[in-house]
Amino acid sequence: xxxxxxxxxxxxxxxxxxxxxxxxxxxxxxxxxxxxxxxxxxxxxxxxxxxxxxxxxxxxxxxxxxxxxxxxxxxxxxxxxxxxxxxxxxxxxxxxxxxxxxxxxxxxxxxxxxxxxxxxxxxxxxxxxxxxxxxxxxxxxxxxxxxxxxxxxxxxxxxxxxxxxxxxxxxxxxxxxxxxxxxxxxxxxxxxxxxxxxxxxxxxxxxxxxxxxxxxxxxxxxxxxxxxxxxxxxxxxxxxxxxxxxxxxxxxxxxxxxxxxxxxxxxxxxxxxxxxxxxxxxxxxxxxxxxxxxxxxxxxxxxxxxxxxxxxxxxxxxxxxxxxxxxxxxxxxxxxxxxxxxxxxxxxxxxxxxxxxxxxxxxxxxxxxxxxxxxxxxxxxxxxxxxxxxxxxxxxxxxxxxxxxxxxxxxxxxxxxxxxxxxxxxxxxxxxxxxxxxxxxxxxxxxxxxxxxxxxxxxxxxxxxxxxxxxxxx
Numbered sequence: 001x002x003x004x005x006x007x008x009x010x011x012x013x014x015x016x017x018x019x020x021x022x023x024x025x026x027x028x029x030x031x032x033x034x035x036x037x038x039x040x041x042x043x044x045x046x047x048x049x050x051x052x053x054x055x056x057x058x059x060x061x062x063x064x065x066x067x068x069x070x071x072x073x074x075x076x077x078x079x080x081x082x083x084x085x086x087x088x089x090x091x092x093x094x095x096x097x098x099x100x101x102x103x104x105x106x107x108x109x110x111x112x113x114x115x116x117x118x119x120x121x122x123x124x125x126x127x128x129x130x131x132x133x134x135x136x137x138x139x140x141x142x143x144x145x146x147x148x149x150x151x152x153x154x155x156x157x158x159x160x161x162x163x164x165x166x167x168x169x170x171x172x173x174x175x176x177x178x179x180x181x182x183x184x185x186x187x188x189x190x191x192x193x194x195x196x197x198x199x200x201x202x203x204x205x206x207x208x209x210x211x212x213x214x215x216x217x218x219x220x221x222x223x224x225x226x227x228x229x230x231x232x233x234x235x236x237x238x239x240x241x242x243x244x245x246x247x248x249x250x251x252x253x254x255x256x257x258x259x260x261x262x263x264x265x266x267x268x269x270x271x272x273x274x275x276x277x278x279x280x281x282x283x284x285x286x287x288x289x290x291x292x293x294x295x296x297x298x299x300x301x302x303x304x305x306x307x308x309x310x311x312x313x314x315x316x317x318x319x320x321x322x323x324x325x326x327x328x329x330x331x332x333x334x335x336x337x338x339x340x341x342x343x344x345x346x347x348x349x350x351x352x353x354x355x356x357x358x359x360x361x362x363x364x365x366x367x368x369x370x371x372x373x374x375x376x377x378x379x380x381x382x383x384x385x386x387x388x389x390x391x392x393x394x395x396x397x398x399x400x401x402x403x404x405x406x407x408x409x410x411x412x413x414x415x416x417x418x419x420x421x422x423x424x425x426x427x428x429x430x431x432x433x434x435x436x437x438x439x440x441x442x443x444x445x446x447x448x449x450x451x452x453x454x455x456x457x458x459x460x461x462x463x464x465x466x467x468x469x470x471x472x473x474x
Contacts, residue, residue: 049086051093055161058168062099066168069113069128074104077125083140084125086433090160129164131171138167144433145403156433157403166199176203177419179220184209185234186227188257192398193222196409200416209234214241219250220419225257225393230266239269248383251419255393256324258353273376274338275389276327280350282320282370282391285361289345295361297321298348300372303340311414316407318342319400323392325350326371335379341388342373342411388415 051059068091070077078088095102107113107122114122120137122128127138143160170176179202181190187209197204197220207214207221212233214221221241230238242250254270258281267277284290284298291297299317320342328338349364373395376387394400401409 049089051090052161055165058165059094059097059100062097062168062172064131064172065099065101066171067101067103067130068094069130070102070104071107071122071124071126071128072104073106077104080125081140083144086158087127087140087143087160090164094164127164129167129171131168134171134174136167136171138163158431158433161431163199166201170201173201176201177220178202178215178218179204179222180207180215180218181205182207182209182221182223182226184226185230186225188224188255188393190222190224190393190396192401193224193396193412195398196401196412197416200413202416212237214238216241216244220253220416221251222253222255224255224396225260226263226266227260229263230269232265235265235269242378242385242387244385246381248378248380248385250385251388252386253388253390255390255396256326257393258322258324260324270376270387270389271329272336273378273387274329274331274333274336275371275374275376275387276329277389277391278325278327278350280325280352280355280366282323282325282344282348282372283351283361283364284344284348286345286347289347291317291319291321294321298323298344300342300344301369303343303371311407311410316404318407318411319395320344320372320390320392321394321397321400323372323390323395325366326374326389326391328371328374337377337379338374340371340374342371344368344370344372 070091072080072084074088077084079085091102094100105113108124117128117135117137120128120135122137123139125140127140129136129138143158143163145157145159146154179197181187181194181204183189183206194204202220205218207218209226209230212231214237218241238252242248242252244250256277270277281296282298283295285295287293289299291299297319298321300320323344328340330336331338346368348368348370349361350366350370351359351364355363372391374389376389377384378386390396395408396412400406401412403409
């Protein structure tokens with residue numbers, strides 16, 4: 001009898017040892033998997049902590065090694081603030097991709113690290129992204145946008161994925177497309193567009209119209225709403241730049257504005273390319289196609305059934321406020337080609353600049369659809385230069401392209417990415433972080449309720465009974 005009891009005790013002891021070893025092994029496997037695969041569940045309504053499909057596709061397609069340095073100890077960074085904690089979760093998912101290497105560096109205690117980047121402004125909890133010696137720095141504040149709601153409450157939106165992707169895209173590029181914003185003749189500076197271009201991998205500078213000659217290495221120039229007409233010499237310089245000694249391959253983006261006077265030289269030049277910038281201001285009679293019911297703050301539509309393809313938020317409006325009407329003078333003519341990219345709807349109309357105060361929508365002699373953005377192409381010898389003509393300068397305004405309320409930002413990113421300025425970052429949209437509650441679907445809530453209220457207690461009771469019975473047998 002005693003031998004049987006001893007045998008049973010040995011068996012139970014062996015079982016306990018085996019169970020402990022299995023638990024240790026499972027923990028080791030779980031730790032290994034957690035470093036490679038996300039083992040957490042994001043239950044927020046907008047999946048704020050999960051990488052978007054755009055990020056996954058972008059990171060999966062990397063063809064070179066990327067080093068991401070966080071300028072803090074990992075434990076400190078993950079707990080420094082709500083924002084660093086959020087970025088910490090995102091970066092842990094970036095590190096699961098083979099070509100992304102994540103490092104945490106206490107650079108204050110390691111002066112040799114800062115010495116490697118003398119041209120960068122480094123700060124605590126900042127981020128450095130590097131590829132083959134090309135590096136850029138980000139601050140945590142660069143990864144978030146702040147605005148006010150209708151109730152005057154601060155709204156925080158994460159643009160971390162878009163900023164990280166654009167930064168990685170820039171350091172991947174060995175050469176950057178050069179762009180210049182034309183100044184002089186009363187042209188607008190367009191700081192918001194400059195920032196957008198720089199974020200999309202362009203090297204952006206300025207070029208004065210008074211020089212009358214333009215850098216042949218610049219591939220894109222932007223001219224926004226000049227209030228003084230071009231001189232013959234300025235126009236000749238612009239034409240020579242577009243022709244590029246017969247090599248073409250240049251792009252001019254011109255934006256008109258209702259405040260401009262008649263610019264006969266510039267407008268005649270655009271007519272030669274196939275588009276007329278006409279008098280008046282476009283208005284919209286359908287309130288659903290306006291911004292805040294302002295008839296001159298009209299939305300525009302894609303021209304062509306397939307033009308909206310590839311935009312995850314294609315239902316988000318594009319706005320072209322205070323726009324002048326455009327007219328296509330021809331579709332094809334002696335090496336020139338034109339087509340409409342964006343247009344005002346059939347319920348739009350034009351108010352002439354000399355209209356009387358009692359002008360009404362019924363008095364309009366021109367009605368939609370009306371071109372809002374036109375692409376003009378000149379081709380010779382297989383090479384082409386382009387002019388994009390927008391009826392609205394506010395299409396490019398920083399308050400409009402600075403967030404994701406409108407599709408303007410994503411649309412312009414797609415347009416300029418097609419010029420070779422960097423990775424297509426169109427579908428990197430922001431995620432709202434404030435006024436967000438955890439959302440659990442009803443089915444999931446029911447399953448969790450059964451597990452916590454019934455299955456787990458029953459399992460514990462069963463385990464207790466088994467142990468009690470075995471102890472009584474001993």
